[in-house]
Amino acid sequence: MLETTHGELSRRERQIMDIVYQLGSASAADVRARLPQPPSYSAVRAMLRVLEDKGHVEHRQDGPRYMYEATVPVEAARRSAVDRLLRTFFDNSLGEAFATLLDAAPSKLSREELDRLADMIEQAKQEGR
Amino acid sequence: MLETTHGELSRRERQIMDIVYQLGSASAADVRARLPQPPSYSAVRAMLRVLEDKGHVEHRQDGPRYMYEATVPVEAARRSAVDRLLRTFFDNSLGEAFATLLDAAPSKLSREELDRLADMIEQAKQEGR
DNA sequence: GGGGACGTGCTAAAAAAACAGCATCTACTG
DNA sequence: CAGTAGATGCTGTTTTTTTAGCACGTCCCC
Known part of the structure; x- marks a missing residue:
C-alpha cells in the first residue's frame, strides 16, 4: 500500500498539512498565522518547500504570492485519516x-442533519440486503 | 487548554502512541513488532522512556518486563482525535x-450494527427535541 | 552452576527536523 | 520615480529526534 497520508510526516509537516487541508488552499502567511507557536516566516516557507519536494503539496502563483494545496485530494485524505482513526482507537468498530462522533458535537446536529443520517443508514441497509 | 493528544508528538512517538492505544497495554517487544521499519530494540525502549518522561505513558512491572499504557484514557484520546479529524477534514460538519465513515468499511457493517446506529440517531432526535 | 534468552539503564553518536538570515525581485504608494 | 512592504530562493546553523551500543541482572533448563 502507498500509505497516502500523514504517517510519515514530521510534527511540523503534519501541522502544516492539517492547515492546508483545512483551508483548501493557503499561502505561507496563512499557514504561519495558524501554526501553534509559529516559527519565523522563513521557517514556514522552508517547510512548505520541503513538503513540495516530497510531493505532498504543490503551489500555483497567485498574483505576487504562492498558494499551496495538497496533492492528495481531500476525499482520499479524509478516507485515509478515518481508516487510521478507526484502526487505532476503535478497533475498527x-x-x-x-x-463518539454523535457525542462529539451534539449541539451542532440539526434536525435536518439527523434526518439525513437516518437516510444514509436506511440506504446502507437496502444495499446490504 | 492542555492539548491532550498527539499534536505535539514526533513521528516515532506518534507511531508508538498509536500502537499503545491500539493494544491498550504493550511491552517494548509488542511495540517494536508493530512499528513500520522497526529500529533496534534499544531504540524502542529509549523512546518509551522518553514518552514516559513526557508523561504520555506509564509502565507497570509485569513479571520480568515492563508493560506500558497511555496516561490519557482511551476515551479522552478518542474524543480528542475525533475533534481534530472533524476540524481538519470535515470543517466540523x-x-x-x-x-465517509459509512463508506469506510461497508462490508463490515452488519445488519445489527446498522440497527444500532439507527437507534442512536433516533435517540439523538428525541433528546434534541 | 554455566550459558543463553530476555529483560533493564544509561550514554553517546548519527540523522533528521526546525529554524533564521541574507540577498534579491516586484508591486504599489505617495 | 524613489521607497517601502511583502514576496521568494538559497544556505548554514541549531536543536530535536532517532538510533545503536555496552554493561548489568535475572530466570530457566540442560
Whole structure:
C-alpha cells in the first residue's frame, strides 16, 4: 500500500498539512498565522518547500504570492485519516466510532442533519440486503 | 487548554502512541513488532522512556518486563482525535464525516450494527427535541 | 552452576527536523 | 520615480529526534 497520508510526516509537516487541508488552499502567511507557536516566516516557507519536494503539496502563483494545496485530494485524505482513526482507537468498530462522533458535537446536529443520517443508514441497509 | 493528544508528538512517538492505544497495554517487544521499519530494540525502549518522561505513558512491572499504557484514557484520546479529524477534514460538519465513515468499511457493517446506529440517531432526535 | 534468552539503564553518536538570515525581485504608494 | 512592504530562493546553523551500543541482572533448563 502507498500509505497516502500523514504517517510519515514530521510534527511540523503534519501541522502544516492539517492547515492546508483545512483551508483548501493557503499561502505561507496563512499557514504561519495558524501554526501553534509559529516559527519565523522563513521557517514556514522552508517547510512548505520541503513538503513540495516530497510531493505532498504543490503551489500555483497567485498574483505576487504562492498558494499551496495538497496533492492528495481531500476525499482520499479524509478516507485515509478515518481508516487510521478507526484502526487505532476503535478497533475498527464502526459502532463505537459513531457513538463518539454523535457525542462529539451534539449541539451542532440539526434536525435536518439527523434526518439525513437516518437516510444514509436506511440506504446502507437496502444495499446490504 | 492542555492539548491532550498527539499534536505535539514526533513521528516515532506518534507511531508508538498509536500502537499503545491500539493494544491498550504493550511491552517494548509488542511495540517494536508493530512499528513500520522497526529500529533496534534499544531504540524502542529509549523512546518509551522518553514518552514516559513526557508523561504520555506509564509502565507497570509485569513479571520480568515492563508493560506500558497511555496516561490519557482511551476515551479522552478518542474524543480528542475525533475533534481534530472533524476540524481538519470535515470543517466540523458531522454529515460529511458520517458519510465517509459509512463508506469506510461497508462490508463490515452488519445488519445489527446498522440497527444500532439507527437507534442512536433516533435517540439523538428525541433528546434534541 | 554455566550459558543463553530476555529483560533493564544509561550514554553517546548519527540523522533528521526546525529554524533564521541574507540577498534579491516586484508591486504599489505617495 | 524613489521607497517601502511583502514576496521568494538559497544556505548554514541549531536543536530535536532517532538510533545503536555496552554493561548489568535475572530466570530457566540442560
